[in-house]
Amino acid sequence: MNFKVDILCKAFPGKSTISALGWSNVVLIRTKDKNILFDTGAQGIRPNILRALGKLSIEPNQIDSVFLSHLHFDHCGNASLFPNASFIISEAEWKYATTEEDIFTTEESVKYLRDRKKIIISEDGDEVYPGMKAIFTPGHTSGGMSLVLEADGEKWIIAGDAVKNRVELLREKVDMSLNNEQSRQSICRIKGLADRVLPGHDCWMKIENGKIIPEEKVQVDITLPKGMQDGKNGVFKLVIENRPLV
Template sequence: MLTKVFPGKSSAGALGLSTCALLRAPGHTLLFDTAAHGVIKTIQNSLARLEVAPETVDTIFLSHMHYDHLNNAAYYPNAQIIVGRSEWEYATTSKDEWTPLESVLYLQHCRQVRLVDDGEEILPGIRAIWTPGHTPGHMSLAVDTPKGVVVLAGDAVKNRSELELEYSDQYVDQQASTASIKKIKSMAYKVLPGHDGYLLVQDGKVVPEQELVLDIMLPRGCMDGDNGVYHLSVK
């Protein structure tokens, strides 16, 4: 994970904190989603720690084309962009308040985009799966590992609550969203949601793999919290 994000919402609007994961395969470096631009410093630090130069990322898989999942695509100049065929059609022909027009135009005119369908192999042992509901063409990645299938879910599963309850409160199609959550839950031993840490699925129960923390810093002079800092954590 290049970003360790805290699941939650703000009364002032969306936090824009989404997961971004790096996968290494023989001869390939793949990025799952790119996160929102507000976390670019976090991504830069994570890549530096892993000794990965942005220019060496050769593949970007976008679960969907909302701003908080695609806004840093330009940071990886040599990567082929992979998007679900239905998602691309939706993002380029429909109005969605979370889809930034400028990013769509950038991908259309400045980058090589590969469109894929359900079950299509992205790299050996890594395949795209159609998980609609949050958007009509949303796709996730299923990664085969010795322990079982890891699903990078994107916003098909945004957080631990959605995986546990098999229900999302943000969708264009509620029935499809619920079916996608159940599909992911039934096939995976581990899930990376779009806005949470890794979750283990054990006998139908959802077990967070790690504690997540988020510090909220207020402007200088605000003394609420710990001298203007609120330390939030979720286990």
């Protein structure tokens, strides 16, 4: 394997009665001479991204490329943090984001991206870097893309919101899509190709003999202001265990 993969900001699969959570995966892929980011997350995680990059001794201006799975607020909201990056976007997604109305598309990010260097992907399966290919996985949006990594004889797919969580991966049915049949086909394609999948809003999953096996426990802590003792000493722990799904 000629690259290293780190999740800079981890996702959580869930909804809120107050607002869309927007807690999606932000992934750093490092080769010998390139730093590649998969998605940038929502604006609320800016300090987390910068802190995570700092722990790896990487400055935002050292990110060479940003692969954007699609242009919803929780996946491209921090594009402006990376001034030297080229942005990898599918042709269909760029057209959709710049011509169609979608409440989840951020005008600020699209405006910023208009003047940035872009690598527009028009062919399914285009090689982005050696051992990394972009595949079209529409449904959630018109031009959604996923990234296929060739890793020691295995295929790892970072899926974005083509598949948002473990249940969608198992059942091949999605909660939110512009085209449910396209989403189903995209998930089936991902499952047919991958040994390992990272959904947009969940942890890494192994696919073995029809089983979907989460690789870790997913946890988010919500801390209340000091003096409020609800939860456990003012902390609510949201935990999803790593049980296989069949």
